[in-house]
Amino acid sequence: MADFSWGSRSPLEHALVAGAHGARGTEAGVSLTEIRDFDLIQVMARRGQAAELAKAAKARFGVAAPNAPKAVQTSDAILIWSGPDQFFVLSKGGKHTMQTLAPALSGPASLSDQSHARALINIAGSKARIMLAKLSSIDLHPEVFPIGSAAATSMDHTSVTLWRGDDRPDGQAVFSLLVFATFAESLWHTMLDAAAEYGVEISHSEELA
Amino acid sequence: MRIVCPFCGERELGEFTYLGDAKPVRPVAGASEDEVFDYVYLRDNVAGETSEHWYHGGGCRAWLKVARNTLTHEISAVEPAAGAGARQAVK
Numbered sequence: 557m558a559d560f561s562w563g564s565r566s567p568l569e570h571a572l573v574a575g576a577h578g579a580r581g582t583e584a585g586v587s588l589t590e591i592r593d594f595d596l597i598q599v600m601a602r603r604g605q606a607a608e609l610a611k612a613a614k615a616r617f618g619v620a621a622p623n624a625p626k627a628v629q630t631s632d633a634i635l636i637w638s639g640p641d642q643f644f645v646l647s648k649g650g651k652h653t654m655q656t657l658a659p660a661l662s663g664p665a666s667l668s669d670q671s672h673a674r675a676l677i678n679i680a681g682s683k684a685r686i687m688l689a690k691l692s693s694i695d696l697h698p699e700v701f702p703i704g705s706a707a708a709t710s711m712d713h714t715s716v717t718l719w720r721g722d723d724r725p726d727g728q729a730v731f732s733l734l735v736f737a738t739f740a741e742s743l744w745h746t747m748l749d750a751a752a753e754y755g756v757e758i759s760h761s762e763e764l765a
Numbered sequence: 766m767r768i769v770c771p772f773c774g775e776r777e778l779g780e781f782t783y784l785g786d787a788k789p790v791r792p793v794a795g796a797s798e799d800e801v802f803d804y805v806y807l808r809d810n811v812a813g814e815t816s817e818h819w820y821h822g823g824g825c826r827a828w829l830k831v832a833r834n835t836l837t838h839e840i841s842a843v844e845p846a847a848g849a850g851a852r853q854a855v856k
């Protein structure tokens with residue numbers, strides 16, 4: 557039998573062309589950065605065990621997991637609300653995988669590895685919010701959607717998990733979104749079209765922030 | 766039309782899918798053919814206040830029970846359907 561080797565590849569490998577896109581001449585108004593090679597585990601409370609999961613998650617992460625549409629930064633992960641009594645654990649470098657999380661959480665929760673099922677895209681820049689307003693019906697104004705806000709919503713008829721993490725060092729807001737791998741290319745093209753008039757800086761990164 | 770999801774907040778109609786009347790209750794095992802036929806096929810066509818199941822598939826993927834007026838589209842109440850989320854599980 558033939559030997560198979562499974563190399564992980566980004567769902568945006570073909571669509572993402574690093575560099576400038578759209579309007580030129582001024583500083584790019586939107587930066588789109590795909591984050592590659594992350595660990596993403598979905599944690600869903602078993603029936604009637606939400607309180608037990610909350611306790612176990614607090615013990616595991618040192619902070620309470622979100623029980624409302626929020627994203628919580630821990631020392632080495634981001635916990636993102638994904639629905640009632642469920643959340644994502646997003647991290648890098650094998651710190652929070654099925655193997656390491658199961659002993660702590662699999663009693664009160666079902667765990668599901670989504671690491672290769674989603675693409676992760678960071679959106680920043682002076683026109684990021686204006687661009688997202690074309691695609692999202694969520695109000696992303698800083699007074700309504702401050703740092704730590706999250707939403708399970710749809711953009712361009714595609715389900716996404718959207719949240720606002722810490723600002724960039726230059727003070728600009730960063731919006732992050734997780735999209736199903738098979739829809740990533742479609743949403744990527746839609747975002748490029750929406751952002752083109754502001755000038756886009758495209759890249760990919762291995763770092764979460 | 767917008768629906769205020771009890772988990773997500775106010776969202777546009779496009780994020781939701783309509784299932785139907787939330788009132789019919791599954792007959793007990795051994796119920797008569799008439800009762801099962803009624804449960805599966807027969808629906809009231811209400812002009813006014815209804816109770817409906819909606820699915821927030823473009824959001825938190827929770828099932829909701831929505832009180833809606835079919836004449837005005839006014840929504841007077843939204844609550845998680847039985848079993849939505851682990852916390853609201855039916856006892």
Ligand SMILES: [Zn+2]
Pocket residue numbers: 770771772773774821824825826827
């Ligand atoms: Zn919802």
